[in-house]
Amino acid sequence: MRTIDKRLTAKLAPVLVKRAPTLTLAFDARCKSRLAATLDNGEEVALVMPRGTVLADGDMLVADDGGFVRIVAAAEDVLVVRAPSVRLLTRAAYHLGNRHTPVEVGAEYLKLEADPVLEDMLKRLGCLVAHESQPFQPETGAYGGGHKHGHDETFSEDYALAQKVFHEHHDHDHDHDHSSCGHDHHHHDHDHGHAHR
16 A cells, blocks of 8 residues: 655646546545545555645645655535625634634635534624535634645644744834834834833
8 A cells, every 4th residue: 555645845747747646535634644545546545644734635745656646625515605795704704713613715705614503603694605515725724734835844833933923023022123024113112111211
């Protein structure tokens, strides 16, 4: 049995992409780092990815024998949410985010796994909600498990980075240069209520 253990970051020639056997997986399976799977051609494989990897539709993976496999996002039962205004769609995204619901964000729609409680909430907000069978590719979040190219940091490293950024912007006893952002905070210490004695 072949083991698939790498995600390719380089672009492959279209002919190689086209020739590669496919592995069709639902979103839940694309989040697993260890998985016994069956390629669409019937071959049994072991998927062993770095922890925190979230595979996306079109990702090219490399097996231990050097062969390529292309990921296909399976069609799933999803709710496709539209709204008569951008503000309402944004409100819907806010309420879904508050519930830590995986959501795919499109230009004019939100997509989430079918859930009757969330469907009811969205309809009460005034959104238009349709049941469809489509591939599901939600946002992977600011704290890790992201769709990273070329390197796979762990959740704890991402979380530590997020905490560091948060503290840099919320702790006013810091002493570092913000001038790379196009402005310099060092001349504004009095704005933060610091006593200068």
